Amino acid sequence: MSPSPSSEATHAYPAPRLGQLTYYSLLMITFLAASSAPTPLYRLYQLSWGFSTTMLTLVFASYVFALLLVLLISGALSDHVGRRPVVAGAIVGEILSLGLFFWADSLAWLIAARVLQGIATGIVTSALAAAMLDSDHRRGPVMASIAPLFGMGIGALVAGVLVTYAPAPLHLVYVLLAAILAVQGVLLGRMRESVTPRPGALASLRPRAHVPPCVRRPLLRVAPAVVSSWALGGFSLSLGPSLVETVSGIHNPLIGCLITFLLPCIGAISVLTLRARSPHVAVLIGTGCLIVGMCVLLLGVHGRSVGILLGGTAFAGIGFGAAFMGAMRTVMPLAPPTERSALMAAFYVICYLSASLLAMAGGVATQHVGLLPTIYVYGGVVAALSLAAFLGALTQRSASGHGMACDRPA
CATH class of the missing domain: 1.20.1250.20 (MFS general substrate transporter like domains)
Structure with a gap:
């Protein structure tokens, strides 16, 4: 966060x-x-x-x-x-x-x-x-x-x-x-308090989520990267252990949670490693790794190989961290400081809804068609969204002019 x-x-x-x-x-x-x-x-x-x-x-x-x-x-x-x-x-x-x-x-x-x-x-x-x-x-x-x-x-x-x-x-x-x-x-x-209390606490509790007009196009361009990465995160935290147990045939909670461990931890390492790269490069690397990682993960599911499945998860983890960081750094600087809090709220609405709603859809599908058919479709959607974001990043133009437009008075 x-x-x-x-x-x-x-x-x-x-x-x-x-x-x-x-x-x-x-x-x-x-x-x-x-x-x-x-x-x-x-x-x-x-x-x-x-x-x-x-x-x-x-x-x-x-x-x-x-x-x-x-x-x-x-x-x-x-x-x-x-x-x-x-x-x-x-x-x-x-x-x-x-x-x-x-x-x-x-x-x-x-x-x-x-x-x-x-x-x-x-x-x-x-x-x-x-x-x-x-x-x-x-x-x-x-x-x-x-x-x-x-x-x-x-x-x-x-x-x-x-x-x-x-x-x-x-x-x-x-x-x-x-x-x-x-x-x-x-x-x-x-711990020393770093804020002097001031009035307005009750007023601050009003929900805020707003995307300034100048940010909408860049946000739309990187939204597939955000949706795909958080959809994968939501699936790993809810149905990931069940997937590993189904593929491996081993009913062991430690084996099952490896997918839940790898995705965010590798994502954290990728954020640390790529933090000096430009947002554009981070999105390209992130979405590219998500595409490859999902393909490898699905290959592991098809071949019933836990090693290949976890290898794909680790590769997707690089994409998870890089794509999220790159998308956030793409849109946040474009809004003036007075609107960044509301933009951050809107950004996290996209993140958390992607994680929860798509994971719930996966759960419903699993109940009706089974876990493995669901993961094939789910993985295909994640890869397709990542590809859309990758192609969008390849064709994106400089957003510096848009960032200045946000700061101009209406």
Whole structure:
């Protein structure tokens, strides 16, 4: 996630505060690790409670919808009340959601836990990203982009290990995450507040999502890259473990979660590696890798080879990170500072709806035609959208003139 623009009330430190940057980065990793931790457990829940694959994807989508709604409402809240109060409230909410996961004994409890987790994550996302920017204006934006992806991958992997080899597979990971968050909550008191509270907190809760006219054409050009990358991410977080188990024939949560681990972690590495490249080059590299990665992944599915499937996933992960970063850096500088927050909200609407709605469609299709036919169609759609974005990037013209037009008064 990228931080929202700093407000006038944000104090820019004269020197980087690496301790605070490290703390907020680790906290972001913990929140996103908690968001992906249930993924390796979905099959266990499904077998224990007997719900359909469609309902499985609904559990994932409920988290995304809650996160998106709260992110639209609370994105600017920490600019008014401060970073620490918002972060503290989100930590409490996240611990409560982990408690719901711990006590869950039905699908309704699971959905309730995911909704509360989405609310907590939505509240904290922009506040943590802004806090990282406040702590270090050079390293902060990079960490704000890498930490969520790394957290999602690590959360799935650690949960897979605990579910496979540790006792109490449906409970231990939540106890561990709650304990980590409790410690981080105590340490929050040692962080220096970077925002002076100011009035307007209630007014800031009005949902904002707007695309300035001068940004619409560039956004339309890169939208297929955003949709394809996030659609793949949504599928990996909901049905990815089921796909790996079906291809391998091995019913092992650790094996199943490898696809969920590889995609975001490789994406984080690609963001770090390609951050100095131009947005145009990043989109070209990202969409090209998505096309190749999806083709290799589908080849692994067809040949029932987990190695080829995971290799394709890793290649697609490069594309996931690069395409998302390139698309964001293509459109965000074109809007004037006063409109970037609303544009960021609109941008994330596209991201999260792509992840949730297409994953839900995949779940419904799986219920009717089976998992493997669904992944062939789903993978073909992702590859086709990536190809459209790749061709659009090849033919794109310089957008510098459009960026200046945004800044001109009407």
